[in-house]
Amino acid sequence: MPVDIRIESGRPIDLPPPRRARASWHLRANAIVVAWLGLTVVAALAGDALPAPSWLLIHVFLLGAVSTAVLIWSEHFTVALLRVRGPSEWGSLTRLALLNTATVAVLAGVAYGPWQVAAAGAALLAGVALWHATVLVLLVRGALPGRFGHVIGWYVTAACALAAGGVLGGLMAAQAVQGALHERMSAAHSQVNVFGWVGLTVLGTLFTLWPTVLRTRMSERTRRASRVGLWLAAPGLTVAVTGLLAGWRWVALAGLAAYAAGGLAALTPLADALRRRKPHTGAAWMLGAAIVWFEVALAADLVVVATRPAHEVAAALSPLLPLVLTRSGARAPVSRSSRGTGRA
Numbered sequence: 422m423p424v425d426i427r428i429e430s431g432r433p434i435d436l437p438p439p440r441r442a443r444a445s446w447h448l449r450a451n452a453i454v455v456a457w458l459g460l461t462v463v464a465a466l467a468g469d470a471l472p473a474p475s476w477l478l479i480h481v482f483l484l485g486a487v488s489t490a491v492l493i494w495s496e497h498f499t500v501a502l503l504r505v506r507g508p509s510e511w512g513s514l515t516r517l518a519l520l521n522t523a524t525v526a527v528l529a530g531v532a533y534g535p536w537q538v539a540a541a542g543a544a545l546l547a548g549v550a551l552w553h554a555t556v557l558v559l560l561v562r563g564a565l566p567g568r569f570g571h572v573i574g575w576y577v578t579a580a581c582a583l584a585a586g587g588v589l590g591g592l593m594a595a596q597a598v599q600g601a602l603h604e605r606m607s608a609a610h611s612q613v614n615v616f617g618w619v620g621l622t623v624l625g626t627l628f629t630l631w632p633t634v635l636r637t638r639m640s641e642r643t644r645r646a647s648r649v650g651l652w653l654a655a656p657g658l659t660v661a662v663t664g665l666l667a668g669w670r671w672v673a674l675a676g677l678a679a680y681a682a683g684g685l686a687a688l689t690p691l692a693d694a695l696r697r698r699k700p701h702t703g704a705a706w707m708l709g710a711a712i713v714w715f716e717v718a719l720a721a722d723l724v725v726v727a728t729r730p731a732h733e734v735a736a737a738l739s740p741l742l743p744l745v746l747t748r749s750g751a752r753a754p755v756s757r758s759s760r761g762t763g764r765a
Contacts, residue, residue, distance in 0.1 A: 450489075450493045451677060453517070453744060454489050454490045454493070454600030455519065457481065457482070457486035457543075458482075460481050460546040461486060462566060464478045464481050464577040467739075472532045472534055475739070476685050477528065480524075483614065483619070484528070484546075485521075485697055488524070488742065489517065489521065489524075491619070491622050492516065492520055492549075493517070493581070494626075495576040495580075495622055496556065496557070497685040498572070498576075498626065499559065499560050499572075499573050499576060501568075502563035502572055502629065503560055503567060503569065503570065504565075505560055507560075508556050508559075508560070517667050519545060519548075520549045522542075523545035523549060526538050526541055526542025526563055527543055527546065527590070527594070530542055530595055535594060536595055537595075539594035539595075540594045542591075543588070543590045543594060544551075544587070544588075545586040546583070546584075547584040547585075547587035547588050547591070548584075550580045550583040550584040550618075553580045554576075555721075557573055557577050557689075561573050568676075569629065571643075571644050571647040571651075571702055572577070572626070572647065573625075573626075574647075574648075574651050575622065575625025575626075575647070575651055576622060577657045579617060579620075579622040579698055581617075581619025582613050582614070584703060585662070586610055586613045586618060587648070589613065593607060593610065593624060601668070604732040604733070604734075604736070605667075605668055605734075607735035608732075608738065609662045611668050611735060611742065612661055612677075613658065613662050613667065614760055617718070620715070620719075621651075621654065622657070623715070624654070624688075626711070627687070628646075628647055628687070628690065628691075630708070631691045631694055632640070632691075632694045634700075634702070634705045634708055635697075635705055636698065637661075637694050637698040638694075638697070639694070639698045640691075640693035640694060642689060642690045642693065646689045646690045647690075650683040650684065650685075651683065652683070653682050653683030654680045654684060656678070656683075656715060657678065657683060658676065658680045659676065660672060660676030660679065661674075661675075661676030661677045661726075662681060663676070664731070665726075665731050667731075668732065669731070673734075674723065674726050677723050677726055680719075681719055683722075688712070695709075698726060721741060724732060725738055729753045
């Protein structure tokens with residue numbers, strides 16, 4: 422399905438539609454996302470009939486549906502924004518297949534055993550994430566200097582966060598740690614996956630998606646806001662994860678505060694677009710509600726980390742994760758045909 426992206430900032434920028442074969446590949450790949458969403462519904466309906474029902478529900482959705490969508494669309498947006506030839510279809514298909522193989526291994530290994538299957542799946546997941554990050558970096562290096570290169574840094578950092586989350590998940594699946602350290606590692610695992618892999622990807626995408634949905638021009642402050650936001654968010658998340666692992670509550674809180682500051686910096690140009698044009702479509706209202714929900718979830722996370730010891734954070738956040746991830750799914754990019762309209 423051909424996609425044109427047009428974002429106005431002084432003058433319109435028209436990006437050429439991807440090749441027909443590439444668009445067809447995206448349609449086929451999206452079928453995998455739909456399949457995982459169907460399995461998420463099944464897991465929710467099955468409830469206690471499944472082993473570790475809450476864990477399975479979250480991971481079927483996050484690892485299956487959301488991670489597959491992020492892998493597909495972060496690569497697609499990178500190619501579109503940089504106006505470069507995409508990586509080989511074989512490579513994209515291989516990464517997608519390995520990601521889903523890793524996901525199945527993690528789910529099956531944790532739910533039914535043995536733990537070696539889950540650990541191997543987590544290791545494969547981390548490898549795919551690093552491969553994906555490498556591909557994005559090579560695409561940036563092969564592109565001419567452009568106005569949208571800053572967005573790709575968010576995608577690369579998010580992929581590195583998934584790799585870190587995979588390592589932590591693999592260690593927990595292997596039962597390499599026990600007791601309070603296991604609980605601290607679980608909290609760090611949640612933070613780096615939700616606010617790293619999902620959160621950083623979403624924030625990076627909003628720089629172009631939000632003005633496009635509002636059908637207005639991009640703020641002149643976008644590039645600087647993007648760089649400042651990532652400079653705060655990425656180190657902040659690293660400090661937060663390190664603090665949780667070490668049991669240093671106030672270090673973790675300081676890191677999350679820096680991450681939150683980065684998120685607010687990234688939202689500054691979105692506020693500029695909102696002042697120029699109010700939401701007037703269902704998609705715009707849904708996206709706006711998802712942004713507010715993300716900030717509410719981040720605020721709740723800050724309160725939990727500030728008021729509980731590090732080894733109690735995971736248990737306190739566990740009831741909130743399904744709600745956070747549901748709204749994250751509402752922000753997943755959706756391709757639409759808009760030939761001639763200049764909108765994504």
